[in-house]
Amino acid sequence: MTGPTILFEDIDERGLNTIDVYRRRGGYESLRKVLTTMQPSEVVDELMASGLRGRGGAGFPSGRKISFIPKVDVDKYLVCNADESEPGTFKDRELMQKSPHMLIEGIVIGAFAAGATKSFIYIRGEYVEQADIIDAAIVEAREAGFLGENILGSGFGLTLHLHRGAGAYICGEETGLLDSLEGKRGNPRLKPPFPANQGLYQGPTVINNVETLATMPHIIKMGGAEYAKIGTETSAGTKLVSVSGNVQRPGNYEIELGISSREIIYGLAGGPPEGRAVKMWFPGGSSSPVLTGDDLDIAYDFNTLAQAKSMLGSGAIIVVDDSVPVVSVALKLAKFYKHESCGKCTPCREGTRWTVSMLERVDQGLATPMDLDIMASVQEQIIGNCLCVLGDAMAMPIGSMVAKFRDEFEAHIEAARARNPWAGEGPPDPDPVLVQGASGA
Ligand SMILES: Cc1cc2nc3c(=O)[nH]c(=O)nc-3n(C[C@H](O)[C@H](O)[C@H](O)COP(=O)(O)O)c2cc1C
Ligand code: SF4
Numbered sequence: 001m002t003g004p005t006i007l008f009e010d011i012d013e014r015g016l017n018t019i020d021v022y023r024r025r026g027g028y029e030s031l032r033k034v035l036t037t038m039q040p041s042e043v044v045d046e047l048m049a050s051g052l053r054g055r056g057g058a059g060f061p062s063g064r065k066i067s068f069i070p071k072v073d074v075d076k077y078l079v080c081n082a083d084e085s086e087p088g089t090f091k092d093r094e095l096m097q098k099s100p101h102m103l104i105e106g107i108v109i110g111a112f113a114a115g116a117t118k119s120f121i122y123i124r125g126e127y128v129e130q131a132d133i134i135d136a137a138i139v140e141a142r143e144a145g146f147l148g149e150n151i152l153g154s155g156f157g158l159t160l161h162l163h164r165g166a167g168a169y170i171c172g173e174e175t176g177l178l179d180s181l182e183g184k185r186g187n188p189r190l191k192p193p194f195p196a197n198q199g200l201y202q203g204p205t206v207i208n209n210v211e212t213l214a215t216m217p218h219i220i221k222m223g224g225a226e227y228a229k230i231g232t233e234t235s236a237g238t239k240l241v242s243v244s245g246n247v248q249r250p251g252n253y254e255i256e257l258g259i260s261s262r263e264i265i266y267g268l269a270g271g272p273p274e275g276r277a278v279k280m281w282f283p284g285g286s287s288s289p290v291l292t293g294d295d296l297d298i299a300y301d302f303n304t305l306a307q308a309k310s311m312l313g314s315g316a317i318i319v320v321d322d323s324v325p326v327v328s329v330a331l332k333l334a335k336f337y338k339h340e341s342c343g344k345c346t347p348c349r350e351g352t353r354w355t356v357s358m359l360e361r362v363d364q365g366l367a368t369p370m371d372l373d374i375m376a377s378v379q380e381q382i383i384g385n386c387l388c389v390l391g392d393a394m395a396m397p398i399g400s401m402v403a404k405f406r407d408e409f410e411a412h413i414e415a416a417r418a419r420n421p422w423a424g425e426g427p428p429d430p431d432p433v434l435v436q437g438a439s440g441a
Pocket of ligand 2: 170188340341342343344345346348386387389390391392
């Protein structure tokens with residue numbers, strides 16, 4: 001059993017992307033209920049009661065986030081984070097493609113609760129088809145009176161614009177996204193001030209992930225208390241998980257939070273190909289510390305995964321089987337973060353570059369076991385010392401791989417050394433530039 005289906009209940013209904021079919025399935029009725037019978041504070045109360053936590057990565061309580069918006073008479077904004085750039089994550093794409101009105105309905109509900117009158121969807125540049133679908137849905141919603149001035153005669157008005165990104169991972173980070181939306185280079189901002197106080201154009205701003213917002217109409221429909229009964233006490237509701245890597249049935253699945261991870265990886269996604277075993281898996285996108293094949297019975301929810309020293313993140317489960325060398329995964333991952341680092345702060349800019357160089361030395365058999373200790377310690381120095389968590393997003397999984405697969409790293413070095421021209425002579429003197437990088441100089 002994987003629990004109730006909420007977001008994906010009608011997801012394969014033909015034509016659900018059109019307003020007619022969406023309304024026939026009860027769409028926009030939650031918005032009607034909100035605008036005709038509820039005060040903004042009551043919507044926030046329902047969201048609080050539901051226990052909904054952000055589905056974009058950090059898992060912050062969604063009702064509480066809206067409650068932080070100051071009740072002052074200035075322009076307020078709601079921004080939907082549809083950048084979906086975390087490797088392995090592709091759930092928002094399916095939601096937007098098949099049910100764009102569910103997202104729009106959630107945006108209007110969230111904006112009403114926050115007192116926002118202007119809203120934006122920031123969608124990743126590669127999602128061309130999904131952006132076109134959303135654009136068409138916005139036109140339909142506006143024509144039907146669910147967007148624009150005086151929605152459903154309530155006196156509440158909201159504008160909604162779609163903004164296409166240009167393919168930078170860092171523009172998924174909420175403040176980098178805001179800078180990009182303002183037309184600047186997408187660099188993260190120093191926090192505080194947090195977006196709730198000074199966000200887009202310095203105004204109070206709520207930023208939520210696509211899945212978080214798309215869940216709001218369902219919470220209004222069923223009531224926060226009912227929603228909270230699904231899942232666990234600290235991880236309420238259902239979650240869309242994107243399962244990829246070495247599994248037989250990769251794809252998006254909606255699960256009740258708290259079911260076993262084995263049920264997702266083997267039950268839903270079919271497990272690794274015949275004859276293969278799970279070597280390791282990322283529970284929440286490539287930024288999450290890896291777990292191993294021994295951890296498959298861990299409950300899939302925010303708190304249990306945190307207790308296991310990993311995280312639920314974006315809900316992207318990447319499975320790696322025992323045919324894949326751990327060093328190749330680590331190197332590929334480090335190269336990604338090095339490429340995507342915006343370069344604004346030193347631990348991330350230098351740490352990602354240095355880690356790639358070090359992993360290349362490991363891969364070529366030029367490193368020593370002591371280098372693995374240095375590499376692990378460098379990851380620890382990155383964590384918590386960066387302006388945003390992109391640096392941590394590389395350091396946490398790399399650190400976990402070195403810690404959990406130390407023997408394989410060492411065997412990889414030995415095997416590579418036996419094959420390369422340095423065999424028998426030991427590794428060359430350490431590169432002074434790399435050693436300098438290791439000390440953080
Ligand atoms: C490097 C980086 C990339 C991120 N990418 C995304 C993303 O693509 N989509 C997303 O929703 N959140 C992303 N986040 C998380 C956002 O900063 C933010 O926490 C989230 O949009 C808040 O929405 P939620 O409360 O609904 O989860 C990213 C964070 C970091 C540090
Ligand atoms: S941690 Fe990396 S991506 Fe984030 S601000 Fe610093 S350099 Fe930029």
